[in-house]
Amino acid sequence: MRYYLWIWAFLPIACASAASPSLEPTGSGTDSTSEGGVDAPPGQAESHPAGSADAGAPSEAALPCHSGGVACGGRCVNTSADPQNCGQCGNVCEAGLCMGGICAAPCDGGGCTTTGTATLDISNAYIDNVSDLVIQGNTARWTVLAGDPPGQHGGNNEPTTINGTNWFPQFACANPCDSSNTTPVPPLAQREQTVILGDWGNGRGGGGTVTIKQQPTAPDYVLKIEFSDPPGGASHYHAKVTYSTQ
Secondary structure (H helix, E strand, O other): OHHHHHHHHHHHHHHHHHHOOOOOOOOOOOOOOOOOOOOOOOOOOOOOOOOOOOOOOOOHHHOOOOOOOEEEOOEEEOOOOOOOOOOOOOOOOOOOOEEOOEEOOOOOOOOEOOOOEEEEEEEEEEEOOEEEEEEEOOEEEEEEEEOOOOOOHHHOOOOEEEOOEEEOOOOOOOOOEEOOOOEEOOOOOOOOOOOEEEEEEEOOOOOOEEEEEEOOOOOOOEEEEEEEOOOOOOEEEEEEEEEEOO
């Protein structure tokens, strides 16, 4: 009888011990509030609280830039004039000159001076009706508005001569039509200016005009020189213009 009383005395203690949870941590010992955020389930990236070191800087796509600016390397730049990001992010101009998004050499096309100006000497342009010589950045192209393309009237193939260099413009469209190739010229400054038309003339001895049709203004800074020849054939024109290069 005394033997059974001892068993009943110890039974509640044994049951209580078995039902109590362990005080020792299980698993790896990492708690859910460890520094760096909440542990993610396998196969998912960890989440980090805002402001933590891994939150990262805002993406370039989200970087606000004013009109015309482009986000490059965490800052807004003008890819039309930035020699470190010329035309696109990371395109570096070796000569340090970016004109209209194109890397330019300081004296491409000749005619540069040490005073920051250049003379464009058009010594030969065979014009039928109306064509514009368009200068943008450090290149020139023809735009035919009426008549045959420059140099091609009557089946001819004459060059346009600029600063002593012969250029044979090519065309593959109906008027109005831009030449499909360009020629290098001294870089036109990326700012507003008044371009000066100097001496000009043609082989007719009268009739025909050369005028500054468009002065360079923001945002494109394009210079247009119009050659207009009266009906009844074509004429050889010459003209000089002076503009700022910086």
